[in-house]
Amino acid sequence: MAPNSNLLNRQIDDIVKTVLEDTTGDIYMVNPSRDAIEDFVNVAIEYDDLPTVHMLADERTLKEVMDDFIVASNAADLIDAGSLELRTLEEAPENSLFITDESVVAIVHAADRVGGLVADDDEFVEATTETYANRWEDAASFSLRTPPITRVRDTLSDEISPEAEEDFTTILGSLETARGDGDGLDEVTISLLVAARNEALLYDISKWGEDVGIASKATFSRTKTKLEDMGLIDTEKVPIDVGRPRLRLKIGDDRLAEADNGQLATVAQSMLN
The missing domain is CATH 1.10.10 (Arc Repressor Mutant, subunit A)
Structure with a gap:
């Protein structure tokens, strides 16, 4: 992702595609909305070789989304392939975040428009990654019972x-x-x-x-x-x-x-x- 390349006037699935295509290391997906989880799964199943996505999400939101067999069974495929891990978030940040080894992308909704605001300062990215890596270690796993x-x-x-x-x-x-x-x-x-x-x-x-x-x-x-x-x-x-x-x-x-x-x-x- 080019420096300061904010992803404006996009759909969530476009932002997900950009993040996945531009990243080789692990990704933290923090506080995704219901639509973002569905869009992530729909996009991710099209890739053969994904980095591992650590999804930290609200437990109630995860349960609601995974009540849909189509989403849940595809998510289970990603988990089976080692491309997705699910844990629950106790305290959510204000926005949804994608955190990669090069940038932090905040998903911002404005009426019917969606933007991905990109921060790529090395110190900021490192500090944010460390923060959510620690929260990941302390978070409870989300058990997905739907088969792949x-x-x-x-x-x-x-x-x-x-x-x-x-x-x-x-x-x-x-x-x-x-x-x-x-x-x-x-x-x-x-x-x-x-x-x-x-x-x-x-x-x-x-x-x-x-x-x-x-x-x-x-x-x-x-x-x-x-x-x-x-x-x-x-x-x-x-x-x-x-x-x-x-x-x-x-x-x-x-x-x-x-x-x-x-x-x-x-x-x-x-x-x-």
Whole structure:
């Protein structure tokens, strides 16, 4: 980053890209907003070789952001790759900060405009880095329980089918959020719709979901019952050699059966609402 090269009239993702592209050493990302965390994850997953980003964030903000499966599962991928570490911030500075080995960038919001104000004085950068390195050492880790999206896709392909993984990926790609709180479908509902579209067994998809860390078998069962009661999916009994018959999942509504993958989420959401 050139000396005094303030990043004005930018979007947060532009500032994130500039910082990541101009830095080879570790980065401290301090007090990021909800939008900044989402934008960072969306940008960072496009890079193959990232420096480690130490994110010090408000715990409540982290919880709210990571309630979105899309953001959380991609963040988990970054953590798995050693490119991201999360800890919680007790006392937040006034602004959000990016601290690199060469500069400190303060993110300033003014109405609908965003700027990155750059300070590159060596003594100031060194003092700021030392301050937040010490706060990092004292900060509590944030436990992200969502599984990495790469693991989710790989295991879904192996344990259910490549077609199911393709459907899952396409549906996620058509959504802005996956929370299940009225703003989007959640990961369990998506998994069951994918299983029904590929006529997988409830036992298989719920075992996969529990093993990979998406949700418990009980949660899958409760969600299956809800979707079945609402007519989105249907089931048929499949006899097995020993024990109770297992249930094969099927799409229960022609509107869902006729929708392509890109439309499936929209149709399902309208039916759930």
